[in-house]
Amino acid sequence: MKDDIEKIAQPEKITLPQMLDFYPLEDEKNTRISQFFQNLKMGHLTTTKCKSCRSVLWPPRVVCSNCMSDDLEWVNLGTEGELYAFTEMKAGAPLGFEKDLPFCIGLVKIGGLLLSSRIDGVRYEDLKIGQKVQLKVVELENDGRVFYRFKV
Amino acid sequence: MRKVAVVGGGATRCGKREATWRELAQEAGKAMFDSVMNLSPNDVEALLVGAAQPERFTFQVHVAPLVAECLGIKPTKVIAKTELMCASGQAALRYAWACVASGLCDVAVAFGVEKMYMQNMAEAQTNMTCVLDREWDGVNAMSAPPFFAMTAQRHMHEFETTEEQMALVSVKNHHYSTMNPIAQFQKEVSIEKVLQSFMIAPPLKLFDCSGITDGAAGVVLVPAEDASKYTDTPMLIAGSGQANIGNAVNNLASISEWIPLKLAVREALRTAKISLADIDIAELHDCFTISELMEYEAFGWCDRGKGGKFIEEGEPYIGGTVAVNPRGGLLGCGHPLGATAILQSLDIMKQFQGDVPSGRLVKDAEVAVAHNLSGAANVHSLMVYRRG
């Protein structure tokens, strides 16, 4: 009987395109807020502001969540923020981020918004609430997508 | 709206289980049907299955029919999975209640299943990082532990709450869970043990955090007027409240105060026609120790910022102002996401029936509230129960 059991191959690893990729797709084929990433590549952290009701919206949107207008413009948030809260991931990072452990995460006040962000190049013990942090742009080596972070 | 009663239910043992998602569902389903007289699977017209992430944890969607098939239920009125992350089970309860209250059906089952232990636990952690806004918060590795760590940091910063006060929540809830045979954690912890446990995300340490848990549970809901057909000791659904403000971290009403919870509490008290002082038991969502402190405040049992003092003075213990988490809470029982709210309602029913060990029995309890938060504490869901 055992001779009848056919062995079949299964790949060691299965590539999961986009499934567990935390970074947003940023090109024009995939999103209508591609401008955010183009601005970020130039060193500018921007978001959408409603031309109708003047609401500054985060995350960037294509429709104003305050008044439903779709007439939005890009505004610059600046490069210096203030640390509102922070912690350090010691364990339990998601796949793709494990190699970075331990790393700091914070809530940064900038341009009237409260952004979550990685806080690079510093340990928990060296941070304090109210501290100034500076915008930093990171680029994914494999496909050139960019995202914002902050550094001390 | 018709009055609705819970007439019975059952649950699995919770923890790291050597069983699959569907086996957990079968265990809980058998326990549920075994507990209710004069009820067969054929009588169930509506089935709501709370499940937070079966598609990620077990690579299975369309799980409500899977549960129905396993339990021999053939719903004729309503069937669906409900997802509200950590409150997925309460979503199932709320919809089951609404189905019966509205007259849409006469027998509804609110069920909850979660299988969180995976071969690769890094994958389980990854799943928990798409709960907040994945593209703008999750991308920064913002899952629950760092979010609640920063919540705790702000609470400590603004109100001088201490790590010792947070640890007291863990001490209390682990104490009660030692008297709950289905709880994941069966050992007492001391303040020192909590403070010295492994740092996850400062200031939160291992014992400040609820566990990763496998578990399932189900309860049966019928019109109150039919309850005596199924049990002599039903539990009535007296009221409910639910509120949401924002999703991404930027759009929360506040970090250090849970304003949607205050709104949900007001609505729950109003619909149940009770005051805060009427609540004998509160099963609160202690996903992290800081959560329970902030919940004392949002309910109004103490002033804003005084949650730490409230537990220091013993007020949330049995015999204090209100018995908080005499089941053992999420910290002691574990947190099988979709099943948690069902487990809370089951234990409250057992409290009303006097069917829990005396060390965690809230004598003569008449009114209880069950609470779940979800996401970045931006949704708060409440049910009010009354002894039938």
Ligand SMILES: [Zn+2]
């Ligand atoms: Zn607008």
